[in-house]
Amino acid sequence: MDTRPTSEQPVADIPGDHRLLEAETEMRHLRDTVVTLRAEIERQQHEKQAAIQTAISDASREIQQLHLTAQHLRDALERLQFEKNDAVQKAVADNAGEIEQLKQAAQALRTQLEKVQYEKQEAVQTAVVELNAENTQLRAMAQRLREELEQQRFSMTETIQQARTDATQEVAQLHDTARSLRDELERIKFNFADEMQNKDRSAGEELSQLRAAIVALRQQLDRPDDK
Numbered sequence: 001m002d003t004r005p006t007s008e009q010p011v012a013d014i015p016g017d018h019r020l021l022e023a024e025t026e027m028r029h030l031r032d033t034v035v036t037l038r039a040e041i042e043r044q045q046h047e048k049q050a051a052i053q054t055a056i057s058d059a060s061r062e063i064q065q066l067h068l069t070a071q072h073l074r075d076a077l078e079r080l081q082f083e084k085n086d087a088v089q090k091a092v093a094d095n096a097g098e099i100e101q102l103k104q105a106a107q108a109l110r111t112q113l114e115k116v117q118y119e120k121q122e123a124v125q126t127a128v129v130e131l132n133a134e135n136t137q138l139r140a141m142a143q144r145l146r147e148e149l150e151q152q153r154f155s156m157t158e159t160i161q162q163a164r165t166d167a168t169q170e171v172a173q174l175h176d177t178a179r180s181l182r183d184e185l186e187r188i189k190f191n192f193a194d195e196m197q198n199k200d201r202s203a204g205e206e207l208s209q210l211r212a213a214i215v216a217l218r219q220q221l222d223r224p225d226d227k
Contacts (some may be wrong), residue, residue, distance in 0.1 A: 027221060030217050030220075034214060034217065037210055041207065048199065048200075051199065055192055059188065059192055062185075063185065069181065073177060077171065077174050084167055087163070088163050092160075095152055095153075099149065102148070109138060109141065116134060116135075
């Protein structure tokens with residue numbers, strides 16, 4: 001007698017159909033799990049790329065701000081140098097005017113001396129003592145004028161030297177500021193690179209774990225059912 005199942009026999013009564021249905025259901029669940037894992041990996045990769053782009057954008061803005069700061073410092077230095085040069089030129093011009101006045105005074109003294117010498121020749125006998133005294137005063141005045149002129153020259157030279165020294169010190173300070181800005185920028189770049197490496201390492205570890213989970217699911221899926 002033929003015992004094979006016929007079309008009228010219920011599906012539930014066919015041997016092995018229940019187990020096949022469970023296997024198909026489990027395979028669908030496993031496939032859904034794999035799809036979910038892949039979607040999660042893609043989402044995390046997208047978030048990682050977005051974080052990297054944001055960090056790059058922040059670094060670019062900070063670098064641009066540092067460039068602007070350096071430009072402002074250079075402009076301030078040039079303006080200060082121009083002001084110092086203008087002050088030195090003004091001081092030199094003032095000293096030149098004062099020197100010209102001294103020359104005019106000396107010329108006037110020479111003119112007065114010539115007049116006195118002429119008058120002395122007219123009245124040698126009556127004005128010898130007075131003329132000698134006046135000559136002595138004129139010599140003292142000329143000496144004072146020479147000393148004052150030398151003092152003004154020394155003061156002018158000292159002022160110029162001080163202006164140069166101040167400018168040199170300020171340039172050195174600006175160099176130190178620029179060096180500090182460069183060091184800070186290098187530190188920011190290093191911290192950013194280290195943070196990106198840590199994120200890449202964490203993402204790699206998580207990806208490895210997901211891959212291991214998928215392999216385990218596949219092994220479980222491929223493993224024959226126990227009878």
